[in-house]
Amino acid sequence: MWLPLFAASMHDLAKHAPAAIDWAALRRDFPILNQEVHGKPLVYLDSAASSQKPRQVIDAIVHYYEHDHSNVHRGIHELSNRATAAYEGARERTARFLNANTPEEIVFTRGTTESINLVAATWGERHVGAGDHILITELEHHANLIPWQQLARRKGAELLYIPVQGDNGRLDLSRLDELLTPKVKLFAFTHISNTMGTVNPAAELCRRAREVGAVTLVDAAQSAGHCLVDVQEIGCDFLVFSGHKILGPTGIGVLYGKPERFAEMPPYQTGGEMIVSVDWHEAKFKPAPHGFEAGTPHVAGAVGLHAAMDYLDDVGRRNIWEHDRDLAAYTYTRLSELPGVRLFGPGTDRAGLVSFLLEDVHAHDLVTMADGHGIALRGGHHCNQPLHRKLGVKSSARASFYFYNTREEVDKLIESVEKIRAFFAR
Amino acid sequence: MWLPLFAASMHDLAKHAPAAIDWAALRRDFPILNQEVHGKPLVYLDSAASSQKPRQVIDAIVHYYEHDHSNVHRGIHELSNRATAAYEGARERTARFLNANTPEEIVFTRGTTESINLVAATWGERHVGAGDHILITELEHHANLIPWQQLARRKGAELLYIPVQGDNGRLDLSRLDELLTPKVKLFAFTHISNTMGTVNPAAELCRRAREVGAVTLVDAAQSAGHCLVDVQEIGCDFLVFSGHKILGPTGIGVLYGKPERFAEMPPYQTGGEMIVSVDWHEAKFKPAPHGFEAGTPHVAGAVGLHAAMDYLDDVGRRNIWEHDRDLAAYTYTRLSELPGVRLFGPGTDRAGLVSFLLEDVHAHDLVTMADGHGIALRGGHHCNQPLHRKLGVKSSARASFYFYNTREEVDKLIESVEKIRAFFAR
Amino acid sequence: MDVDFEELYQSVILDHSRKPRNFGPLPDPTVTVAGDNPTCGDEIALSLKIDPQADKVAGVGFTGSGCSICMASASLMTLKVKGKTRAEAGALLNDFQGMITGKTPEAEIPKALGDLRLLSGVRKFPQRVKCATLGWHALKGALAQTEGAAKFSVDPKDADL
Amino acid sequence: MDVDFEELYQSVILDHSRKPRNFGPLPDPTVTVAGDNPTCGDEIALSLKIDPQADKVAGVGFTGSGCSICMASASLMTLKVKGKTRAEAGALLNDFQGMITGKTPEAEIPKALGDLRLLSGVRKFPQRVKCATLGWHALKGALAQTEGAAKFSVDPKDADL
Numbered sequence A, B: 001m002w003l004p005l006f007a008a009s010m011h012d013l014a015k016h017a018p019a020a021i022d023w024a025a026l027r028r029d030f031p032i033l034n035q036e037v038h039g040k041p042l043v044y045l046d047s048a049a050s051s052q053k054p055r056q057v058i059d060a061i062v063h064y065y066e067h068d069h070s071n072v073h074r075g076i077h078e079l080s081n082r083a084t085a086a087y088e089g090a091r092e093r094t095a096r097f098l099n100a101n102t103p104e105e106i107v108f109t110r111g112t113t114e115s116i117n118l119v120a121a122t123w124g125e126r127h128v129g130a131g132d133h134i135l136i137t138e139l140e141h142h143a144n145l146i147p148w149q150q151l152a153r154r155k156g157a158e159l160l161y162i163p164v165q166g167d168n169g170r171l172d173l174s175r176l177d178e179l180l181t182p183k184v185k186l187f188a189f190t191h192i193s194n195t196m197g198t199v200n201p202a203a204e205l206c207r208r209a210r211e212v213g214a215v216t217l218v219d220a221a222q223s224a225g226h227c228l229v230d231v232q233e234i235g236c237d238f239l240v241f242s243g244h245k246i247l248g249p250t251g252i253g254v255l256y257g258k259p260e261r262f263a264e265m266p267p268y269q270t271g272g273e274m275i276v277s278v279d280w281h282e283a284k285f286k287p288a289p290h291g292f293e294a295g296t297p298h299v300a301g302a303v304g305l306h307a308a309m310d311y312l313d314d315v316g317r318r319n320i321w322e323h324d325r326d327l328a329a330y331t332y333t334r335l336s337e338l339p340g341v342r343l344f345g346p347g348t349d350r351a352g353l354v355s356f357l358l359e360d361v362h363a364h365d366l367v368t369m370a371d372g373h374g375i376a377l378r379g380g381h382h383c384n385q386p387l388h389r390k391l392g393v394k395s396s397a398r399a400s401f402y403f404y405n406t407r408e409e410v411d412k413l414i415e416s417v418e419k420i421r422a423f424f425a426r
Numbered sequence C, D: 001m002d003v004d005f006e007e008l009y010q011s012v013i014l015d016h017s018r019k020p021r022n023f024g025p026l027p028d029p030t031v032t033v034a035g036d037n038p039t040c041g042d043e044i045a046l047s048l049k050i051d052p053q054a055d056k057v058a059g060v061g062f063t064g065s066g067c068s069i070c071m072a073s074a075s076l077m078t079l080k081v082k083g084k085t086r087a088e089a090g091a092l093l094n095d096f097q098g099m100i101t102g103k104t105p106e107a108e109i110p111k112a113l114g115d116l117r118l119l120s121g122v123r124k125f126p127q128r129v130k131c132a133t134l135g136w137h138a139l140k141g142a143l144a145q146t147e148g149a150a151k152f153s154v155d156p157k158d159a160d161l
Ligand SMILES: Cc1ncc(COP(=O)(O)O)c(C=O)c1O
Pocket: A272, A294, A295, A296, A297, B048, B049, B111, B112, B113, B114, B141, B143, B144, B190, B192, B193, B194, B219, B221, B222, B242, B383
């Protein structure tokens, strides 16, 4: 279940041996990290909410606006041509990033949330009916929960959940046989849990779904920028992620879809760019990807995303994965040595984030005090209210890592948590 | 019909007398304009498709990514706080820009197209039924046509058009009494036509709509960045525009709505940021604006839009309006002096753009050759196929202006058109 | 430890957050208003017993859970509000709002707020203002109705009472 | 006038665009394929009469309207395709595609393309490649079917035949 992420067939193997990577130099590519907050050096441990951007991505956006901007597709002048090439080039780059077969399998959206809503409102609206089942998991972010919940309510379909075992954050896959039946029209699940750090066996789950004829959607928001994500290896029908979490700009996201799926979907938003022909009372629409991209697209977002993917593959996603996981494992171990700490998610095989709670200290108080120490954590329900409710907590604190973080920063976190514990124990 | 744009009650009067403005200095704020294409200095006359960006907007985006980026609303650490303040500050700025009553009347979207789709899929879906009428005009961009056409088809409603008189691009408002009846649930129209340069009497049309109880949507894509747009003076229910056409970044747009209207709309996309509470099988949603903004928003887009609105109001939208109109009037006059030129849109009271055709020269050939002279024009149906069909043409060429354009550039355009005419007359 | 945080988490505040006063269900309440802050999951239900003759708050109780700022603020509020008339309670609410949002300059914070003034440090932490005001939102709702029960949610960016 | 444009709009091309050959409806066509380019509104309907014995293009005609590149390319194509077998026409199509997209190096552009080689200047104008290929998309569609009528639209970015 773990190995497939690194199967030998991966299209995009790391370019450097891990030892050769100068992580400190990479960190210097991120201007924002070089600052103090509240008089302390910034320790940014909230990359699962949104990653920071390297100079290369910022520069690509600036270069675009300073040299090549124009509307795309519509013009036949030089700048329009360049903007179109930049936009479609980003699509090709994204296809390579995911090892998709063709750029036509890539639709640009605002982000993970819009990608999922698009699928729910088009594929879901057309293919899910009364009595059908939609299967998701208790690990899902609200973005991969509410659209299906609302679709199920609209259609009279049933929304089923693969349960989480408990604090360890693992899915109870022993229930799969019983839940993943031929009644399931769509099976949507997160690749990596943003709360628990659980890594789900995506390829295996998709294989099982195919056996019962269920269409699959993989929420790769937490995985796309952190490990290799190969849609052919995973074998999903849809896969979604957000640019802003993988070093890219805000406002851009990706929907990968199999051509067969796109072909059976009605349009989503309508307007310019997505039509073949329009008459006063009828219109004909383009196929994917353009048929699902109405209006002027976020060209600068696509350009920045392109630069982000180049950056990630230059570092090597395998290396990033090892680096982030190492920090998370170290954090997990250090925190588990402190008294009164409740840890969430699996003890082994976890992704690069750790959620936890301090006994008798509300997560908000913890995060506020850590902020005073320069440490940016997230506190709250991490957009998974019902899971928190199931675990009997209102909120938790989360430290999430990227390759620009260091062990020294984890040490600062531990020091901060110890101080906070002492302070509230007064 | 013309004057209201400048009524004395405007909230945002120009800060400079027109004479005092150093337009050449302003132009130097736009790095992209300082380049050659095909060995000729770039003459960018395609701002109606997308405007260029001043250094101030680019800098605001860079500053945001280099100092303040983080996810919004979700965090309680310093950067998250700053990002939230930046995002909500842009909302307040937009409310002021439109003279809306409160920031809660402003929803951020990807652009005009998404704003209109949002209204069609929520307000429209709920309030338009079989036999109802939706009224639009023959001037509409596909973005303000297809969503209503598709809604009408879904609902069995009737889509009616206020006709365009002909090449002069004016609406035949003598038909209004007959078309704008109490059966009309929604009346959507463009403030300024992107093809014809027609300026519609928005306040008057909204007043008429109120008399029959129709809800109004004003497409301000071509007006928001070019003249004062005051939602209270116009008296519309909804107003929409795109950031990228008003000096702002790509991927961000605005939906203004009256609180009464927002209150009667179901949510659009669902997910994070827009919920009050979520349980496994039900969810409660926030009111506007956050209830219509699911997922991580385009924070950098809002930040850039904020800077763009500051820039525009610093120059003064009244001044910009006069400047752009002057260029268009000059272009219209010069083109009308050439033989074999067919001009579209009103001869007087036109906005800052001119569409035209050269006898026996296809618009594509014209635009390609003009590009060779360094001049960026648009050629095509400008996202209004049925209007072009009505006028008996497949496509047209369009020169559209912004305050960074000059009379010298118009002279170059005229020179280019003359050369092209001569070339094809060989 | 940072000076700011000493100020934010003074011992009186920690004390109130650990042992909130008037905590627990109020028997026979005239009004009950429950509020939550969806961002962090904090929840407060405030009950008032109104003496109809005097139009005074004769009894007060609250339940729920939240961070220390939220709990301490609600606890301190209940101490202050008991025995006040509707109008007096409304004035208190205004004073508190002025202080917590920073609209009232430091030097002009009314003495009448008493121990509530210990929460003035919150104004330096805009992201925590909503924690300090959750109980007060409930109070505002409760004062606005004459009987019955109501529910509301606080918009995460809404610090106005 | 710019050298590039002289090349793009050579007089043969202007001539064909003004007086397209084989223009007009073909009586009793075996197949008819209509295509349009939604971006610019150009439309071409191409009809072929196939001699079933020889599997040869016995007759060809086209209707529609478009820019000079589009019309000239279609006109020149009809001249070349008449009398060819299906296989030969397919080879022609490949040669043309290689040239127009720039995949074939300048020096290797097949002589067999004849006057069509005058369109090689288009490869320097990526935004116009789709104009030059509209009629060829129709040809590809027509060769792929044995009888009847079909319609299609060209994706604006799609230059592949
Ligand atoms: C009048 C009008 N409406 C709508 C649009 C669509 O705007 P966007 O493509 O930014 O969504 C445009 C611009 O193309 C326009 O000119």
